[in-house]
Amino acid sequence: MRPHGTPVALLAAACLLLLGSCALSRVEEAKSPERLFLGSLGLSGRPRPAGSQQPGRHVPSALWRMFRRSEGDHAEESDPCTVSEYGVRGNIIRYVQDQGRLVSGWSSSCRACLEKQLYFNMSVLQPVELLSLAQLEITFHWKLLQGPRALSVSLYQVIRATLRGADPQAGRRLLLSQSVRLQHEPTSVAVDLTALAEGWRKPGRNYGLLLELLPLDAEPEELLPFHPGNSLPLEPASALPLVQASLVAVSLNPHQCRSGRRRRRSAVHLPVTPSNVCKARRLYIDFKDVGWQDWIIAPQGYMANYCHGECPFPLSESLNGTNHAILQTLVHSLDPHGTPQPCCVPIHLSPISMLYYDNNDNVVLRHYQDMVVDECGCR
Numbered sequence: 001m002r003p004h005g006t007p008v009a010l011l012a013a014a015c016l017l018l019l020g021s022c023a024l025s026r027v028e029e030a031k032s033p034e035r036l037f038l039g040s041l042g043l044s045g046r047p048r049p050a051g052s053q054q055p056g057r058h059v060p061s062a063l064w065r066m067f068r069r070s071e072g073d074h075a076e077e078s079d080p081c082t083v084s085e086y087g088v089r090g091n092i093i094r095y096v097q098d099q100g101r102l103v104s105g106w107s108s109s110c111r112a113c114l115e116k117q118l119y120f121n122m123s124v125l126q127p128v129e130l131l132s133l134a135q136l137e138i139t140f141h142w143k144l145l146q147g148p149r150a151l152s153v154s155l156y157q158v159i160r161a162t163l164r165g166a167d168p169q170a171g172r173r174l175l176l177s178q179s180v181r182l183q184h185e186p187t188s189v190a191v192d193l194t195a196l197a198e199g200w201r202k203p204g205r206n207y208g209l210l211l212e213l214l215p216l217d218a219e220p221e222e223l224l225p226f227h228p229g230n231s232l233p234l235e236p237a238s239a240l241p242l243v244q245a246s247l248v249a250v251s252l253n254p255h256q257c258r259s260g261r262r263r264r265r266s267a268v269h270l271p272v273t274p275s276n277v278c279k280a281r282r283l284y285i286d287f288k289d290v291g292w293q294d295w296i297i298a299p300q301g302y303m304a305n306y307c308h309g310e311c312p313f314p315l316s317e318s319l320n321g322t323n324h325a326i327l328q329t330l331v332h333s334l335d336p337h338g339t340p341q342p343c344c345v346p347i348h349l350s351p352i353s354m355l356y357y358d359n360n361d362n363v364v365l366r367h368y369q370d371m372v373v374d375e376c377g378c379r
């Protein structure tokens with residue numbers, strides 16, 4: 001037994017305390033297991049999402065696909081500590097939101113450019129997490145077609161803050177420069193920034209990125225090398241929501257990743273047979289009942305189950321008792337008041353995947369261990 005119990009036990013305790021006809025003081029007590037559970041998700045408190053009506057706060061379709069796949073039938077054979085979509089180790093996938101602002105309609109180095117800061121707060125990753133991948137995804141939406149047909153995109157790493165009037169090129173390093181042809185479908189550019197994002201995790205080392213967009217009034221092929229003469233003015237206010245950036249960060253929390261593959265979730269199909277002998281019982285935890293529906297996106301609830309029942313003498317093999325439990329039932333049968341029966345406890349738990357908003361409004365997909373009781377035993 002770990003000092004604070006398993007997450008499912010904490011969650012069940014929190015549920016029972018919150019749901020039961022319990023006194024106010026017990027509801028107060030329930031806040032402590034809630035904190036423990038949120039802490040193990042890497043959250044400092046219950047997230048309060050700013051409101052799901054906000055544009056840009058939708059769940060990226062790639063995350064939905066990964067979530068559905070992890071719930072699907074072949075999830076049993078997949079390694080919960082590898083993200084096969086990106087081919088890297090990890091059990092946490094975050095879409096870190098861009099917090100950078102639009103600098104101006106034109107930058108000091110390029111009058112016709114739209115300049116946007118990109119800032120990704122990497123301190124949402126806990127120090128224990130190992131960053132496997134940080135991929136910047138910049139998406140240009142088709143509405144820009146009303147303006148230019150193509151953009152010249154330059155991405156810079158900001159190395160240090162520069163003063164106004166200083167040479168704008170001095171404090172930055174070019175990471176990417178390419179032309180993007182705008183089509184009716186949103187067009188995306190992906191850039192691997194893993195090494196850079198690892199550096200951003202250290203305090204005071206993240207000056208962010210700078211994105212410079214130069215509208216081009218011709219096919220990109222015809223324009224290389226381009227010169228400012230063939231650019232169009234781009235209305236910054238209308239262009240801003242049409243360029244979206246997010247950082248997909250895949251990380252591994254090694255403490256929440258045991259080796260070995262997932263096992264079949266037998267307890268999902270528990271037989272309903274009346275018996276007071278130790279076995280797994282059905283318990284559906286509805287996140288609405290604990291008031292978590294506003295930050296947990298999916299699932300809405302799940303079959304968590306629990307262990308309950310007696311561990312009588314003689315302990316049959318099906319009760320999965322340890323040698324110690326067998327001897328304890330023997331002693332209990334001789335001296336029922338002096339020695340209790342062994343306890344009916346989970347002996348195999350399986351993970352689930354959760355899709356939620358963290359305290360910074362980022363969307364996170366996390367494979368979370370020890371959430372479902374599959375098998376019970378006498379211990």
Ligand SMILES: *[C@@H]1O[C@H](CO)[C@@H](O)[C@H](O)[C@H]1NC(C)=O
Pocket residue numbers: 121122123124359360
């Ligand atoms: C980044 O996130 C951390 C943890 O959530 C927070 O304490 C900090 O204020 C954030 N920093 C910025 C610049 O938003």
Ligand SMILES: *[C@@H]1O[C@H](CO)[C@@H](O)[C@H](O)[C@H]1NC(C)=O
Pocket residue numbers: 278279280318319320374375376377
């Ligand atoms: C003991 O383990 C077996 C599989 O190893 C399982 O079928 C059985 O249900 C378990 N017993 C209890 C009480 O859960």
